[in-house]
Amino acid sequence: MSSAPQDFPTSPSLAVQPLGLGPRFSLSRAREQAIRLILLCCALASILTTVGIIYVLLSETIFAIPPNEAFFQLVSPWHFFTDTRWTPQFSDRHFGILPLLCGTFLVAGIAAVIGLPIGLAGSIYLSEYASRRTRNLVKPILEVLAGIPTVVFGYFALVFVTPYALRPVFTGIFGCDVQVFNAASAGIVVGIMIIPIVSSLSEDALRAVPQALREAAYALGSSKYHVSTRVVVPAALSGVLASFLLAISRAVGETMAVAIAAGQTPVLTLNPLRSVETMTAYIVNVSFGDKPHQSLDFKALFAVAMTLFVMTLVMNILSHLVMRRYRETYQ
Amino acid sequence: MSATAMGPGIGVPRTRASARPSFVGPLFAGACATSAWLGLGVLIVLLVGVLWQGAGWLSWSFLTNYDSRHPAEAGLLAGLWGSLWLVVLATLFAVPVGVGAGIFLEEYEKKGWLRTLIEINLSNLAGVPSIVYGILGMAVFVKMFGALQGRPKVLEIGLRSAHLDIPLPFGRTVLSGGLTLALLILPIVIVVTREALRAVPSSLRQASYALGATHWQTIRHQLLPAATPGIITGVILSVSRAIGETAPLLMVGAAVYLANSPGGIETPVDLVKHPGGVLEAPFDSFTALPVLIFNWISRPEKEYRHVAAAAILVLLGLLQVFNIAASVIRARFQRQARW
Amino acid sequence: MLNGLSTIVRDRAAAQAALQPDLKASTKPKLEAHNLSFYYGATQALFDVTLSIPERSVTALIGPSGCGKSTFLRTLNRMNDIIEGTRVTGKVMLEGVDIYEPGIDVVALRKRVGMVFQKSTPFPKSVFENVAYGPRVAGHRGSKALAELVEACLRRAALWDEVKDRLGDSALELSGGQQQRLCIARALATNPDVLLMDEPASALDPASTAHVEDLIFELKQNYTIVIVTHNMQQAARVSDRTAFFNHGHLIEVDATPKIFTRPGQKQTEDYVTGRFG
Numbered sequence: 043m044s045s046a047p048q049d050f051p052t053s054p055s056l057a058v059q060p061l062g063l064g065p066r067f068s069l070s071r072a073r074e075q076a077i078r079l080i081l082l083c084c085a086l087a088s089i090l091t092t093v094g095i096i097y098v099l100l101s102e103t104i105f106a107i108p109p110n111e112a113f114f115q116l117v118s119p120w121h122f123f124t125d126t127r128w129t130p131q132f133s134d135r136h137f138g139i140l141p142l143l144c145g146t147f148l149v150a151g152i153a154a155v156i157g158l159p160i161g162l163a164g165s166i167y168l169s170e171y172a173s174r175r176t177r178n179l180v181k182p183i184l185e186v187l188a189g190i191p192t193v194v195f196g197y198f199a200l201v202f203v204t205p206y207a208l209r210p211v212f213t214g215i216f217g218c219d220v221q222v223f224n225a226a227s228a229g230i231v232v233g234i235m236i237i238p239i240v241s242s243l244s245e246d247a248l249r250a251v252p253q254a255l256r257e258a259a260y261a262l263g264s265s266k267y268h269v270s271t272r273v274v275v276p277a278a279l280s281g282v283l284a285s286f287l288l289a290i291s292r293a294v295g296e297t298m299a300v301a302i303a304a305g306q307t308p309v310l311t312l313n314p315l316r317s318v319e320t321m322t323a324y325i326v327n328v329s330f331g332d333k334p335h336q337s338l339d340f341k342a343l344f345a346v347a348m349t350l351f352v353m354t355l356v357m358n359i360l361s362h363l364v365m366r367r368y369r370e371t372y373q
Numbered sequence: 374m375s376a377t378a379m380g381p382g383i384g385v386p387r388t389r390a391s392a393r394p395s396f397v398g399p400l401f402a403g404a405c406a407t408s409a410w411l412g413l414g415v416l417i418v419l420l421v422g423v424l425w426q427g428a429g430w431l432s433w434s435f436l437t438n439y440d441s442r443h444p445a446e447a448g449l450l451a452g453l454w455g456s457l458w459l460v461v462l463a464t465l466f467a468v469p470v471g472v473g474a475g476i477f478l479e480e481y482e483k484k485g486w487l488r489t490l491i492e493i494n495l496s497n498l499a500g501v502p503s504i505v506y507g508i509l510g511m512a513v514f515v516k517m518f519g520a521l522q523g524r525p526k527v528l529e530i531g532l533r534s535a536h537l538d539i540p541l542p543f544g545r546t547v548l549s550g551g552l553t554l555a556l557l558i559l560p561i562v563i564v565v566t567r568e569a570l571r572a573v574p575s576s577l578r579q580a581s582y583a584l585g586a587t588h589w590q591t592i593r594h595q596l597l598p599a600a601t602p603g604i605i606t607g608v609i610l611s612v613s614r615a616i617g618e619t620a621p622l623l624m625v626g627a628a629v630y631l632a633n634s635p636g637g638i639e640t641p642v643d644l645v646k647h648p649g650g651v652l653e654a655p656f657d658s659f660t661a662l663p664v665l666i667f668n669w670i671s672r673p674e675k676e677y678r679h680v681a682a683a684a685i686l687v688l689l690g691l692l693q694v695f696n697i698a699a700s701v702i703r704a705r706f707q708r709q710a711r712w
Numbered sequence: 713m714l715n716g717l718s719t720i721v722r723d724r725a726a727a728q729a730a731l732q733p734d735l736k737a738s739t740k741p742k743l744e745a746h747n748l749s750f751y752y753g754a755t756q757a758l759f760d761v762t763l764s765i766p767e768r769s770v771t772a773l774i775g776p777s778g779c780g781k782s783t784f785l786r787t788l789n790r791m792n793d794i795i796e797g798t799r800v801t802g803k804v805m806l807e808g809v810d811i812y813e814p815g816i817d818v819v820a821l822r823k824r825v826g827m828v829f830q831k832s833t834p835f836p837k838s839v840f841e842n843v844a845y846g847p848r849v850a851g852h853r854g855s856k857a858l859a860e861l862v863e864a865c866l867r868r869a870a871l872w873d874e875v876k877d878r879l880g881d882s883a884l885e886l887s888g889g890q891q892q893r894l895c896i897a898r899a900l901a902t903n904p905d906v907l908l909m910d911e912p913a914s915a916l917d918p919a920s921t922a923h924v925e926d927l928i929f930e931l932k933q934n935y936t937i938v939i940v941t942h943n944m945q946q947a948a949r950v951s952d953r954t955a956f957f958n959h960g961h962l963i964e965v966d967a968t969p970k971i972f973t974r975p976g977q978k979q980t981e982d983y984v985t986g987r988f989g
Contacts, residue, residue, distance in 0.1 A: 070587070073589075074587060074588060074589055077589050078477075078481055080473065081473045081474070081476055081477035081481060082477055082481075082482075083473075084469070084470045084471075084472075084473030084474040084476075084477060085473070085474040085477040085478060085482075085491055086491075087470050087474065087559065088474060088491060088494055088495055088498060088559060088560065088563065089490065089491060089494050091498060091509070091556050091559065092494050092497065092498060094509050094513060095501070095505060095506075095508075095509050098508060098509055098512040098513070098518075099508070101518075102512075159408075160408045160411060161408075162408075163404055163405045163407075163408035163409070164405065164408040164409035164411070164412070166405045167402075167405035167406050167408060167409040168409055170405075171402055171405060171406065172406075172409065180409050180410065180412070180413075183412050183413045183416065184412050186416060186696070187412045187415065187416060189613060189614075189617075189692060189696070190419075190617075190689070190692075191616075191617025191618070191619070191663055191688065191692075192617070192619070193617070193619050193663045193666045193667050193670075193685075194419070194423075194666075194685050194688070194689070196667075196670065197423075197666065197670055197681060197682070197685060198419055198422065198423075200670065201422070201426065201670075201678055201682075202418075202422050234415055237411070237412060238412070241409075241412075265398050266398060266402070267397060267398040267401045267402070270401075271401070288500065291500055292500075294502075295501075295502025295503075295504070295505075296502070297502065297503065297504045297619075297620040298619045298620055298663075298667065301620075301667075302667065302670055302671070322502065322504055322620070325504055325508070325624070326504065326620060326623055326624070329507075329511070329623060329624050330623070330629070343508075344508070347504070347505060347508050350502065350504075350505070351501065351502075351505050354500060354501065354502055355497065355500075355501075357500075358496075358497060358500035359497075361500075362496060
């Protein structure tokens with residue numbers, strides 16, 4: 043087995059020859075650069091999306107290219123944010139967003155009251171109490187829950203929660219009037235929807251708390267209940283808060299369940315048993331008609347959308363800031 | 374593990390502070406456990422309810438009928454085909470761009486302001502309500518910023534034996550819906566690609582470089598093939614998400630009542646028999662499975678509630694199939710890739 | 713300890729003489745490092761190393777762990793370029809050309825200077841595709857020529873008989889020793905002049921190790937081999953010249969028999985007799 047290198051089958055391009063290490067020829071280098079450019083464009087597509095969203099929202103509400111007029115050129119921002127009536131379709135038109143905001147917060151509030159504690163309690167269970175086997179059973183269930191489309195929850199709210207849960211309790215026992223469409227049913231199902239978000243993110247935060255902390259607490263004679271509530275949760279507070287913020291943001295942005303179950307009457311009210319209208323439901327309902335592009339009703343849609351976008355953006359940013367603070371503490 | 378540590382036997386007197394009722398611990402544990410298992414309870418109630426309302430209305434004709442003014446005759450066909458076309462278009466656009474972006478972020482631009490900008494951007498996009506995507510889609514694809522208002526054009530592209538008639542602006546077509554959904558799932562595809570690439574061991578990368586491969590050759594021949602199962606799983610999951618989306622489609626013009634399928638293709642056989650329909654389909658009006666559900670729920674006649682329930686069963690069934698497919702792929706390739 | 717090593721060296725010299733009476737290890741340098749210093753960020757890992765590697769011979773780099781021998785090995789085919797924040801001063805000459813000069817095509821360099829890693833890293837592809845990878849990315853197309861090349865490489869790596877019926881099977885199904893020989897065959901497929909081997913047998917059982925060492929012995933007739941090893945018996949068995957590194961400095965380099973029987977430096981003697989490392 044001692045053939046000289048020249049007996050080795052090679053193609054001319056591989057044959058041993060004077061060094062040939064000079065700058066690789068432009069064709070191959072150019073190809074590598076072209077590929078890099080293409081991939082860069084792909085990465086910029088996501089930025090384009092954000093730019094597009096911001097442009098579309100701004101161009102209908104604040105800056106418009108003439109002869110188009112922006113919404114806030116026709117309706118003053120002051121009225122938009124302080125007027126208590128939203129009646130774009132009546133002859134006496136009012137564009138006050140407060141009723142829509144009220145509807146949104148009513149639903150999101152109920153959702154938060156239901157989803158946040160249950161999600162947190164569930165995450166404490168998964169992190170502190172549950173065996174690995176139990177965790178492997180519960181987590182997929184939560185994932186399935188998270189994957190259920192929101193129309194299904196809307197259906198559930200309208201067809202089951204209102205007649206079989208709300209009515210028996212509130213009309214039957216307390217004698218209150220429960221309308222067919224109401225904020226409570228929507229709030230309940232949105233709360234159920236956000237449980238997986240709170241659960242998984244809070245669980246991550248809780249599990250990131252160093253075991254040494256728990257052991258120190260146990261060594262001082264604390265019960266599991268004490269350790270969980272007085273040591274672990276406070277230690278993971280920023281992560282838990284971040285998950286809360288994200289969940290509320292999700293509840294605020296939720297569309298279909300509220301469009302189906304919460305109603306279409308924009309009113310300022312704190313009564314969850316009556317029909318309301320959220321910002322998201324309004325946007326959906328308006329888009330059904332074939333309103334001309336230039337009409338004020340149509341532009342109002344963008345104003346509401348922009349308010350919604352800014353709200354969820356602020357909450358998401360807050361959530362990330364809080365999350366970053368929690369990461370710095372432990373890493 | 375939940376008992377308090379010290380009792381009288383050790384000789385340390387119990388102070389007032391530690392004398393709390395002993396049922397709090399177990400009660401708390403019970404509450405937490407209930408919360409965790411509540412999800413299962415909800416799922417069961419949901420499933421039972423929907424089955425009760427809709428199981429009786431499931432039939433083969435339900436799957437092959439179009440929508441109808443008579444609840445008993447209403448069917449899913451338009452929604453099934455619409456959802457199929459939407460998903461196909463969405464993945465067609467989102468997967469190449471998303472994978473490309475993922476490769477770029479993981480392999481090319483490891484640090485710098487551009488990368489930070491893109492990452493902030495991606496995490497923001499993930500939290501944007503889906504209806505805002507719908508508004509974007511409506512403005513950009515359906516109306517194209519009102520540029521061609523009142524003067525719609527048709528762009529004709531001739532292919533070998535047929536020709537494409539692309540309406541400008543796209544209008545309330547499958548194409549608009551598909552592109553909007555593509556934008557929606559793009560962040561998911563990017564994240565999934567990045568994670569799949571990160572999971573490839575660096576020894577593979579080094580061995581490839583040591584053999585004289587260029588950066589792109591290493592990506593194309595070693596890293597991408599190794600990351601493909603993870604990417605496919607992620608794409609399946611994003612398809613699951615896209616199928617359930619309703620709000621963006623409503624904004625983009627999904628039809629309220631539709632008695633035909635895109636391109637006139639009503640059975641899988643039609644795909645072969647009328648290939649021209651395939652070219653027409655993206656530019657046809659459309660509806661989708663969740664949109665049908667929404668429509669049926671909103672109708673005053675109570676029977677439509679049952680139709681909606683049956684449709685929900687079909688939708689949930691489809692989602693489960695995707696879930697299982699993703700799990701199977703993930704498991705199978707995890708066994709193969711014994712680094 | 714020294715006596716044991718001398719025995720090994722004497723036996724080997726006799727075996728070599730019996731095999732190839734007129735083929736002496738060449739003295740013409742293939743690779744030369746001149747005042748090479750290497751930095752990981754602010755930390756200096758190699759200090760002013762000047763070392764010449766003669767062609768068609770086996771040069772062993774030995775030293776305690778962390779002494780820089782692997783780092784030095786990786787400077788020879790610029791694999792350290794992949795790590796961020798590394799810096800090189802000095803020169804590495806391949807047949808008279810400084811490979812660190814700006815404008816040098818690193819991709820072509822790595823086809824001339826191949827590498828085999830400590831932990832065998834077969835690609836998750838078939839045996840055939842593993843070996844064919846190097847030529848393929850170099851632009852080689854013809855399927856018949858490729859098949860011949862793959863067979864020749866596998867024969868050279870003493871693996872052909874074991875895999876000739878399994879070329880289409882996944883490389884991950886081979887045993888550890890077979891995988892390492894596959895990696896050697898893979899490295900040979902780009903027709904390099906130099907083979908760098910970073911502890912190629914350290915993860916193998918004794919039988920496979922013996923295989924690999926026999927392989928190195930044969931390969932050196934056609935290739936210049938630089939091998940990093942922490943196993944001194946191995947260095948004594950296979951190499952013609954040995955370089956001893958310690959704390960990033962090249963302490964001593966000489967013909968293998970001399971290093972192991974009459975080392976010039978005290979540090980070398982301490983290491984070789986097992987007093988440290």
